[in-house]
Amino acid sequence: MVRWLGAVCPPVDGSAAHVDHVLLSTVDILAADLVCTHADHTGAVARTVMTARLNHEPTAAVLAELADRLGLPAVWVAGPPEGARCVRFPGQEALTGVHSAAEIVAASAIDEVVGIGVAVDSPIDTRGFLRPTFTEGRLVLLVEQAAGGVLRPVEIAAPHQCCGGH
Amino acid sequence: MGAGHDHHHHELEPVDGSWRDEADDRPLSVARRRFLTGMGVAAAATAVGAGTAAADQTPRNQWNSGDRWYAGDHHIHTKYSPDAQYEVATQVANARRYGLDWVVITDHGGVAHQKFSIDQVAPDIEAARRQFRDTLVYQGLEWNIPGAEHATVFLPPGRHTVDILRAFEAAYDGGVLSTPVAQGGLGKIQRATSADGEPYALAALRYLDAQVFAGRAEIALMLANHPARRGVDSPHELRGWRDTAPDVAIGMEGAPGHQASAITEANGGRGDGRGFYEASPGVDSFPGYAPTAIENPYRTYGGFDWMTAKVGGVWDSLLAEGRPWTITATSDSHQVFGDTFAPGTQDHATTGSRGAPIDSGVVQQYGDYWPGQYSSTLVGARSRSYVDIMRGLRAGKVVAVHGRLIDGLELRVRARSDGDTRGVSIGGRTFVRRGTDVEVTIEVTLASRANFGGFVPKLAKVDLIAGAVTGPSADRDAMTAPGTAVVETFAVPAGARGKIRFTHVFPRVDRAFYLRLRGSDGKQLDAAGNPLMDVPGDDDPWSDLWFYANPVFVDVI
Numbered sequence: 001m002v003r004w005l006g007a008v009c010p011p012v013d014g015s016a017a018h019v020d021h022v023l024l025s026t027v028d029i030l031a032a033d034l035v036c037t038h039a040d041h042t043g044a045v046a047r048t049v050m051t052a053r054l055n056h057e058p059t060a061a062v063l064a065e066l067a068d069r070l071g072l073p074a075v076w077v078a079g080p081p082e083g084a085r086c087v088r089f090p091g092q093e094a095l096t097g098v099h100s101a102a103e104i105v106a107a108s109a110i111d112e113v114v115g116i117g118v119a120v121d122s123p124i125d126t127r128g129f130l131r132p133t134f135t136e137g138r139l140v141l142l143v144e145q146a147a148g149g150v151l152r153p154v155e156i157a158a159p160h161q162c163c164g165g166h
Numbered sequence: 167m168g169a170g171h172d173h174h175h176h177e178l179e180p181v182d183g184s185w186r187d188e189a190d191d192r193p194l195s196v197a198r199r200r201f202l203t204g205m206g207v208a209a210a211a212t213a214v215g216a217g218t219a220a221a222d223q224t225p226r227n228q229w230n231s232g233d234r235w236y237a238g239d240h241h242i243h244t245k246y247s248p249d250a251q252y253e254v255a256t257q258v259a260n261a262r263r264y265g266l267d268w269v270v271i272t273d274h275g276g277v278a279h280q281k282f283s284i285d286q287v288a289p290d291i292e293a294a295r296r297q298f299r300d301t302l303v304y305q306g307l308e309w310n311i312p313g314a315e316h317a318t319v320f321l322p323p324g325r326h327t328v329d330i331l332r333a334f335e336a337a338y339d340g341g342v343l344s345t346p347v348a349q350g351g352l353g354k355i356q357r358a359t360s361a362d363g364e365p366y367a368l369a370a371l372r373y374l375d376a377q378v379f380a381g382r383a384e385i386a387l388m389l390a391n392h393p394a395r396r397g398v399d400s401p402h403e404l405r406g407w408r409d410t411a412p413d414v415a416i417g418m419e420g421a422p423g424h425q426a427s428a429i430t431e432a433n434g435g436r437g438d439g440r441g442f443y444e445a446s447p448g449v450d451s452f453p454g455y456a457p458t459a460i461e462n463p464y465r466t467y468g469g470f471d472w473m474t475a476k477v478g479g480v481w482d483s484l485l486a487e488g489r490p491w492t493i494t495a496t497s498d499s500h501q502v503f504g505d506t507f508a509p510g511t512q513d514h515a516t517t518g519s520r521g522a523p524i525d526s527g528v529v530q531q532y533g534d535y536w537p538g539q540y541s542s543t544l545v546g547a548r549s550r551s552y553v554d555i556m557r558g559l560r561a562g563k564v565v566a567v568h569g570r571l572i573d574g575l576e577l578r579v580r581a582r583s584d585g586d587t588r589g590v591s592i593g594g595r596t597f598v599r600r601g602t603d604v605e606v607t608i609e610v611t612l613a614s615r616a617n618f619g620g621f622v623p624k625l626a627k628v629d630l631i632a633g634a635v636t637g638p639s640a641d642r643d644a645m646t647a648p649g650t651a652v653v654e655t656f657a658v659p660a661g662a663r664g665k666i667r668f669t670h671v672f673p674r675v676d677r678a679f680y681l682r683l684r685g686s687d688g689k690q691l692d693a694a695g696n697p698l699m700d701v702p703g704d705d706d707p708w709s710d711l712w713f714y715a716n717p718v719f720v721d722v723i
Contacts, residue, residue: 147704
């Protein structure tokens with residue numbers, strides 16, 4: 001039975017790639033095959049919320065350990081909200097190089113590759129970093145034109161940080 | 167051009183653009199100043215009332231006022247920023263070399279800058295003023311707007327200027343506010359960009375307004391920098407700043423700096439996003455800015471920020487409220503493309519300076535231009551004085567230009583059948599009778615000399631853009647103006663030289679509207695004539711040149 005576990009992520013400084021890495025380390029005991037993050041704007045200050053898809057029932061000990069790591073307990077949720085960003089998904093490990101959109105869809109949980117104002121008939125340079133987003137229940141990878149006749153995902157691992165990212 | 171906006175202050179200014187008597191600090195004098203200034207503020211407040219039955223129907227920025235254009239840059243870093251490197255004098259010397267009349271030194275706000283840098287940069291700026299007497303050098307700050315992006319804040323030189331900047335930064339910089347007390351900050355907000363900072367941003371702008379009100383500064387201005395870069399300047403924040411202190415928070419960068427950053431690595435560039443616009447939504451980003459299959463607000467379009475470049479986008483949604491919001495173009499110069507200098511070795515966190523830059527002897531991979539080398543903000547002003555240039559900015563007499571695409575621009579908007587033979591110009595506001603024809607005359611002085619890319623740029627077209635003024639938006643996060651569109655495109659004939667003139671008539675106008683201009687070299691356009699999204703790592707900024715002029719409002723009475 002597939003269930004989704006949700007939790008508020010402890011604040012972590014650094015690039016998105018680093019924050020993702022910390023999150024995945026934190027939830028590694030869950031053995032979740034799909035892990036997402038999204039910004040929760042319901043409070044006075046936005047916070048990052050994690051949702052993890054589980055294909056099994058975690059033990060009480062695992063949940064207790066997770067609560068310990070997160071600083072507060074995780075809860076069962078319906079799933080990631082619209083626009084949630086997928087940090088881990090099935091097939092991700094195989095997609096580290098330059099691939100066609102068809103290859104990406106065939107080899108992973110990504111349902112569709114969408115170009116921003118550009119057709120997706122050029123190869124996609126993943127640079128080993130893919131963060132598709134949930135759009136109307138489907139996992140969509142947004143790509144854009146890049147140098148050298150390739151496309152690249154709109155989210156990159158290390159965008160230029162001005163002034164230490166203040 | 168005209169000085170209409172300043173009208174309300176004229177009677178308060180007996181001599182030389184200044185009514186403030188530096189030598190007279192008697193309490194009576196202060197009270198008198200407050201009284202007089204209060205009158206000015208009240209009059210200005212009615213003037214910005216979106217033209218809705220405003221009592222004051224004085225045209226603003228009247229055409230042919232004798233103003234002149236002064237090129238400048240309000241966003242420049244030095245070795246007093248942790249991520250930049252140059253001496254103040256180096257930046258000013260280059261600005262002068264590249265034709266600028268005025269510059270604002272804007273190092274990043276933060277704990278170290280507030281504690282250590284201000285006292286070092288102030289004497290450097292004074293020395294640069296003495297060394298380069300024909301260049302106006304303002305002291306400013308790149309403010310971390312609490313809850314949002316960065317902004318230029320600056321004041322004209324004055325006895326209290328440094329004190330005001332210091333106090334402002336200590337109380338209201340997002341970096342200072344978010345840094346824990348143990349590390350020298352205030353520890354009052356979670357992050358520099360988190361929403362708990364938003365009230366501090368408004369308080370900060372009120373503080374600056376109060377300094378002017380109290381006579382401690384002649385004028386103080388704030389312009390939001392690289393507004394869409396990280397998606398953290400939500401529409402309601404932009405509106406909040408503008409409406410809280412309309413005489414201070416006057417606009418935003420229409421085009422960010424770092425215009426060399428997308429030059430390919432093979433050509434010595436960094437191969438990054440143009441303007442270093444390459445982020446994606448973060449936790450504090452406005453959800454409405456999320457990229458879609460149609461557009462990516464986190465990228466530049468033709469070198470301009472998406473908020474400005476998109477017809478009917480965020481900028482137009484602000485203008486459609488009937489209130490000015492002025493756009494500019496700056497260098498954001500930190501480290502210059504093709505330069506061999508590297509930062510000094512001093513620890514910024516503990517000294518407030520990186521020390522003198524060091525010539526590495528090797529060309530570094532940098533993404534910026536010198537002030538004026540690529541980007542110019544042209545300001546119409548009565549004189550080349552610190553206060554007049556700032557008044558020109560506040561009055562919206564501003565054109566943002568890349569690569570010296572044009573040498574000059576005159577815009578005249580008038581209703582001749584209404585008896586108005588003079589009309590108003592860029593940034594202005596005119597009042598016409600319902601049903602009258604409004605005539606627009608555009609005169610462009612085409613580029614006659616090589617720009618700093620080494621060629622004479624050729625203007626291909628000018629777009630006249632117009633939209634209805636629909637009044638204050640009920641939705642503070644509105645980000646579109648569906649009624650704004652290109653109403654006419656004027657092609658510049660091949661081989662045209664000197665001045666070229668275009669006209670357009672809005673017949674029998676029956677409701678308030680605004681109009682603005684943009685022009686392009688025509689090299690990178692989509693099917694509708696709009697700029698293309700810039701390609702990260704593959705964008706030659708010299709073959710995609712634009713200018714944008716600020717709006718004229720036409721109120722129907």
